[in-house]
Amino acid sequence: MQPQAKPANPNFSSGPCSKRPGYNLSSLDVATLGRSHRSALGKDVMARVCEQTAKVLGLPEGYRVGVVPGSDTGAVEMAMWSLLGARGVDVLAWESFGSGWVTDITKQLKLDNVAILEADYGKLPDLAAVDFNKDVVFTWNGTTSGVKVPNGDWIPDDREGLTICDATSAVFAMDMPWEKLDVVTYSWQKVLGGEGAHGMLILSPRAVERLESYTPPWPMPKIFRMTKGGKLVEGIFKGATINTPSMLCVADYLDALDWVESLGGVKGAIAKSQANLAVISAFVEANDWIDFLAESADTLSNTSVCLTLKAQPEQVKALVKLLDKEGVAYDIGAYRDAPAGLRIWAGATVEAADLEALMPWLDWAYQQVTA
Template identity: 50%
Template structure:
């Protein structure tokens, strides 16, 4: 049997969303939140504007792009964009994991658009050479549930005529996004910066704002995701006002995370933390015979939501439900020891593990986790009475 490691992780939070709080976080960070105040008051509107300005500064968002908040996390932000902006042109949806498929289902089944879905199984990207520059394009930058990312934006033409809409929720703050090629970008606080859930961020280029101001999609849009007021974009929302009533504990938490990000060196420092975490995990995977990346190509491996699959032939030969039991047992063993929480793969993905390596995770904890993975795998095999060579 593999010996139980002596060293424990300091912070066992490796969930892929909501993710780990920033190092050193305590509830005291929220003590200045303007709770009990109107969301229209000077202090609360000021908090929203400060958060949006820091978001723009850290991510390097161009000055002519609009940045604002929406209800319902990244899902609400992306739904708002789809319902308000799509229908003028053909739509192409790139679907290589759960959330890309979710946007494809919305486009085809609910909005009933002229839509083409470019799909691929878990671990792969679709043929991106099929992207039509005349179409509105929808794609996730990073597949949170598959561990697959687009390697860069070279598949998007510099003269793309349609809108380019990017779900960047597990990429923002950990990967460099090419704003000049993105017209609609969304993410949530709860992913890369470990914020509390419930609010999304929506970023629109001037081309997207022009579409919003000039195109009537001809469909009823629920108020909670409506981005127009009358015949024009609701510029009070785009200027930082609230589209809905938000929790200012959540916004205070986001501000705290943003200010930590600045102390860590801004976007460059946050990306460096993420890549260091990933590299420690990558080296272990490459040296370990029973596990491998779900992403089949090196250049498409996510550096945040790292998805792993079992590759030991004796395990791969087991039914999928037994492989899922193995992953669940590993997770349970590590939770019991207080070493790692929530590291099973997504339910629709190949059975295996998913370990968040984003910027709020400390590299020392990734290093401390690795021998525990070895121990838990061996212990799980024993408890499930599975034998491997």
């Protein structure tokens, strides 16, 4: 039988992700609209972005936070082009975005002494094989595979190289061992349900030391330049952005940070995401036609939950279209480079009640397309 109750919010996309519960544009503080980001007001607001981010995330003393161009992709590129080349590199890839960083390192920067540690969708590379005498580039959570690193225990405290972590679908949803991470990037449109185009770049003191002691041999585009005269441009990490940000997007991000604090901080947001994953896990356990793409429970993402079905790819596409037509779930097809399946966002901006309402619809749609 076709279910009757529908999710109140059918936005389960993995990016841009659902806005926070109760979101309303009228609640944003838009005093900065029409004002220069370099005005006293603009500078104060941009400084608050950096300071409140550090506070909510609980960053260690000395870590810098900056707003940079180009979303998470721009932040990762900025880090790689500015920091890599001083020593060898190990780069990990187990889904499409990690594979993109492999391409940049090997075909664009054309670095020497590069080791590529790869794994198929659903698996992790051998973390014990990573050489931390080199710089290490990896994603914390594979957004397109639903596979995350289980923790930071595999990263030594006494590493020689830098750890550069693309954490766009992990920050605010998973425990991040900040002392083990030298560069962390994310974007507003993922876990917080913010708007696109802006990236966040977090640097440890070790990363700053590298920036001030090493000059890459290649030309550096203006939007990547973080040093001047061999010193870090501190203003970038106090709200003086390299290029003009959207002040409307900034207001939206600050609203999201306030919301996280209302949940009890990052721990509250993580708990909400874990509760969402539990809803999907119970459904998977009860139905033998659906399973997680992640092969190991300790690597199962609690944000970008990727699922495989006992169905042909064309049947999976039909299921996705059917749920969209019914207004039950939007944008839940697997990423284009991933195996055919579903990808359901379970970050804290999604309500468990909506996932509970969605599950019977998944069952109904599956029966429709496989009958």
